[in-house]
Amino acid sequence: xxxxxxxxALNNALDVMLARDPNVLIFGEDVGYFGxxxxxxxxxxxxxxxxxCFDAPISEGGIVATAIGMGAYGLRPVVEIxxxxxxxxxxxxxxxxxxxxxxxSNGEFIAPLTVRSPYGGGIYGxxxxxxxxxxxxxxxxxxxxxxxxxxxxxxxxxxxxxECNDPVIFLEPKRIYNGPFDGHHDRPVxxxxxxxxxxxxxxxxxVPLGKASVVREGADVTVLTYGxxxxxxxxxxxxxxxxxxxxxxxxIVPLDIExxxxxxRKTGRCVVVHEASRYAGFGGELAALVQERCFYHLxxxxxxxxxxxxxxxxxxxWDYFPGPARVSAALKRSLEMPA
Amino acid sequence: MKPRSKLALHVPAPSTRPGxxxxxxxxxxxxxxxARRPQxxxxxxxxxxxxxxxxxxxxxEGAPRGDWDPRxxxxxxxxxxxAMLKTRAFDERLFQIQRQGKTxxxxxxxxxxxxxxxxxxxxxxxxxxxxxYRFIGWLMARDHPLPPLINxxxxxxxDPLKGRQLPILYSARDYGFYxxxxxxxxxFGHAVGWAMASAxxxxxxxxxxxxxxxxxxxxDFHEALTFASVYRAPVILAVTNNQWAISxxxxxxGAEATTFAxxxxxxxxxxxxxxxxxxxxxxxxxxxxxxxxxxxxxxxLIEFFTYRAEGHSTSDDPTxxxxxxxxxxxxxxxxxxxxKEHLIALKEWDEERHEALIAELAEEVRAAVKEGERAxxxxxxxxxxxxxxxxxxxxxxxxxxEQRREMGV
Numbered sequence: 101x102x103x104x105x106x107x108x109a110l111n112n113a114l115d116v117m118l119a120r121d122p123n124v125l126i127f128g129e130d131v132g133y134f135g136x137x138x139x140x141x142x143x144x145x146x147x148x149x150x151x152x153c154f155d156a157p158i159s160e161g162g163i164v165a166t167a168i169g170m171g172a173y174g175l176r177p178v179v180e181i182x183x184x185x186x187x188x189x190x191x192x193x194x195x196x197x198x199x200x201x202x203x204x205s206n207g208e209f210i211a212p213l214t215v216r217s218p219y220g221g222g223i224y225g226x227x228x229x230x231x232x233x234x235x236x237x238x239x240x241x242x243x244x245x246x247x248x249x250x251x252x253x254x255x256x257x258x259x260x261x262x263e264c265n266d267p268v269i270f271l272e273p274k275r276i277y278n279g280p281f282d283g284h285h286d287r288p289v290x291x292x293x294x295x296x297x298x299x300x301x302x303x304x305x306x307v308p309l310g311k312a313s314v315v316r317e318g319a320d321v322t323v324l325t326y327g328x329x330x331x332x333x334x335x336x337x338x339x340x341x342x343x344x345x346x347x348x349x350x351x352i353v354p355l356d357i358e359x360x361x362x363x364x365r366k367t368g369r370c371v372v373v374h375e376a377s378r379y380a381g382f383g384g385e386l387a388a389l390v391q392e393r394c395f396y397h398l399x400x401x402x403x404x405x406x407x408x409x410x411x412x413x414x415x416x417x418w419d420y421f422p423g424p425a426r427v428s429a430a431l432k433r434s435l436e437m438p439a
Numbered sequence: 440m441k442p443r444s445k446l447a448l449h450v451p452a453p454s455t456r457p458g459x460x461x462x463x464x465x466x467x468x469x470x471x472x473x474a475r476r477p478q479x480x481x482x483x484x485x486x487x488x489x490x491x492x493x494x495x496x497x498x499x500e501g502a503p504r505g506d507w508d509p510r511x512x513x514x515x516x517x518x519x520x521x522a523m524l525k526t527r528a529f530d531e532r533l534f535q536i537q538r539q540g541k542t543x544x545x546x547x548x549x550x551x552x553x554x555x556x557x558x559x560x561x562x563x564x565x566x567x568x569x570x571x572y573r574f575i576g577w578l579m580a581r582d583h584p585l586p587p588l589i590n591x592x593x594x595x596x597x598d599p600l601k602g603r604q605l606p607i608l609y610s611a612r613d614y615g616f617y618x619x620x621x622x623x624x625x626x627f628g629h630a631v632g633w634a635m636a637s638a639x640x641x642x643x644x645x646x647x648x649x650x651x652x653x654x655x656x657x658x659d660f661h662e663a664l665t666f667a668s669v670y671r672a673p674v675i676l677a678v679t680n681n682q683w684a685i686s687x688x689x690x691x692x693g694a695e696a697t698t699f700a701x702x703x704x705x706x707x708x709x710x711x712x713x714x715x716x717x718x719x720x721x722x723x724x725x726x727x728x729x730x731x732x733x734x735x736x737x738x739x740l741i742e743f744f745t746y747r748a749e750g751h752s753t754s755d756d757p758t759x760x761x762x763x764x765x766x767x768x769x770x771x772x773x774x775x776x777x778x779k780e781h782l783i784a785l786k787e788w789d790e791e792r793h794e795a796l797i798a799e800l801a802e803e804v805r806a807a808v809k810e811g812e813r814a815x816x817x818x819x820x821x822x823x824x825x826x827x828x829x830x831x832x833x834x835x836x837x838x839x840x841e842q843r844r845e846m847g848v
Contacts, residue, residue, distance in 0.1 A: 125639065151639055157669055162628055162662030169569075169632020169646075172617065175639065177632075189658070196622045197629070203830045205610035205618035206600050210833075242831055265833045310836065354836040 104300040109251035113258040126153040128180030164190040167213040184219035198267040199242030222275035226414040232376035246351040249330040250297025256307030273327035282335035283423035310354030318345035321369035336427035368399040378406035403430040451690035461768035471495040472504025479731040490700035490710035496719035501780035509723040513787035522580040523552040528800040541816035548573040550748030553774035557721035569630035589811030601826040624659040634674035645673040653684025668706040671737030681747035686760040703740035715743030716774040
């Protein structure tokens with residue numbers, strides 16, 4: 101099986117879908133001839149033609165609006181928002197139009213578009229290239245929100261998103277585009293080479309939306325996370341020596357509630373980890389769901405590890421970023437162990 | 440050099456307010472037949488005068504003038520008149536129904552019927568309109584049955600939109616009528632995307648996007664024009680300039696500085712400014728632009744110059760912000776009256792037939808309302824509460840299933 105980086109796997113997913121379905125087309129800022137600032141659409145225009153993968157004006161609202169119109173016509177547009185930090189001009193289109201169209205027209209019109217966007221920190225991007233906005237989409241019913249953590253999942257989830265008849269926000273953790281990142285920013289960068297999640301089949305396959313992955317089985321505490329923080333949490337579990345069960349949610353809408361409940365009922369403890377700011381973050385929803393459904397199994401309070409409630413700061417990136425030390429501390433608090 | 444004065448903030452205000460005599464002396468209106476009609480495959484650079492004139496066909500005596508006369512058959516004109524009168528009959532009755540407390544909300548198209556009706560008739564059955572809420576005439580021109588519209592207005596058990604939408608925010612795909620929403624402007628770009636999809640597929644269909652003059656201030660308007668221009672989308676982008684955005688006169692949207700049609704200049708697409716109360720002019724402009732789009736020559740922006748003869752909605756009282764009789768003083772008249780006079784001048788219509796048609800349409804609307812009332816007015820009946828949880832996604836997720844169970848449905 102070929103080994104691919106997440107970028108290559110995403111590129112391959114798009115290539116497979118362009119070849120497979122003439123109704124799939126791609127557009128976004130710099131995605132055409134150049135192949136995208138992160139190279140995710142590299143060579144797709146050359147291979148499939150200018151009308152299948154093309155550049156868009158710097159107009160996130162216009163990109164998503166036209167994609168919705170195309171979806172209503174019967175196409176399956178895949179658009180790229182260059183950084184998730186830039187998605188807000190399109191938020192009205194996502195909330196007021198894409199998420200509502202099926203419901204308000206009683207299914208006469210649907211919006212089967214996929215909005216891809218690199219998100220998250222750890223790349224010295226400062227406040228405008230580092231944010232994690234997943235919670236503002238999870239709160240909007242009618243859109244799905246998907247976040248992969250490995251090349252294999254990235255390809256399978258992206259194909260599932262493109263084939264989905266509902267709008268999907270597909271957030272790509274850009275810190276792990278080229279290799280897994282355990283949060284130790286001071287150590288050498290690793291690539292995906294040799295990682296089991298980098299074995300990616302060439303052809304068409306899907307990873308279903310709404311099915312979490314149990315990355316590591318464990319007995320003592322459940323860690324709920326997604327994206328880059330799957331790798332950070334794995335490192336923290338190893339370093340703390342805690343026998344934790346690590347769950348990669350893969351999509352936060354739909355959410356695999358059954359896997360979450362089964363795990364927390366087994367372990368009796370839960371730590372929620374995400375990069376996004378803590379207050380009203382998706383971790384709050386996870387904590388609420390866990391206490392509603394597992395209260396009598398819980399042996400300690402649900403812990404949240406998250407970015408601080410500040411804008412994403414440039415010089416303080418590694419103070420802000422919830423690295424393995426903070427995750428380890430939370431695991432120990434959950435187990436009522438000395439720090 | 441002149442000595443500099445202090446800066447002063449300009450806040451536009453209309454020339455008249457309640458209590459004043461209506462005053463439209465400031466409007467510069469071309470005569471019927473005055474605007475030239477370029478070939479519709481001519482370069483945009485050769486038609487940059489058009490956004491500043493006014494395309495009018497019918498003169499004050501109901502006679503057609505100039506090159507824009509679409510030379511429609513009396514049969515087509517009578518169909519247009521019928522659809523406009525049906526729109527008006529529907530509006531009158533349903534407005535009363537709201538006042539009787541039988542529904543929550545209603546919006547009339549009064550004074551703007553020619554725009555929706557002529558557009559609907561001038562475009563093809565497979566074209567798609569992305570309308571505003573003052574475009575019900577589009578459906579009337581395509582003989583949409585009345586009872587489903589009334590059931591939607593009542594949100595009753597037969598409501599085709601299952602009680603999920605505010606009255607009149609219809610969706611009628613089979614009639615080329617895209618799903619409406621109460622957020623203005625946010626579907627203007629959808630029209631462009633839909634048109635781009637038609638071009639991408641090599642089809643022959645075109646789209647029409649509609650927006651009010653007030654909403655041209657939204658980013659959606661400029662985004663849509665940018666994409667339409669960049670990708671030469673086969674789309675007609677229409678601004679219905681009815682002079683009022685709720686209580687804000689068109690100057691608040693920029694009308695003191697230029698015309699809305701002239702916004703096209705910056706995007707390098709043709710901009711037409713058309714008498715929206717002139718059925719023939721609307722038809723001619725729509726045909727011109729639609730043929731241009733089907734020639735793969737891209738988008739046209741059309742400003743339909745008109746007047747909102749009634750309040751914004753049932754929740755509005757226009758006597759609070761504009762002269763009471765301003766609508767009657769509108770220099771471009773009433774679109775129904777003008778088409779009627781044209782048909783009479785052609786000796787293809789008369790007062791007796793007109794009155795008989797009005798009575799017939801009132802009866803048709805009355806019967807349809809009765810049918811809707813039998814299914815229930817607002818609150819008397821409604822779709823199954825299960826419908827609240829359907830259609831959020833293609834398949835409901837566990838949240839929706841749990842919440843439905845919690846509701847006991």
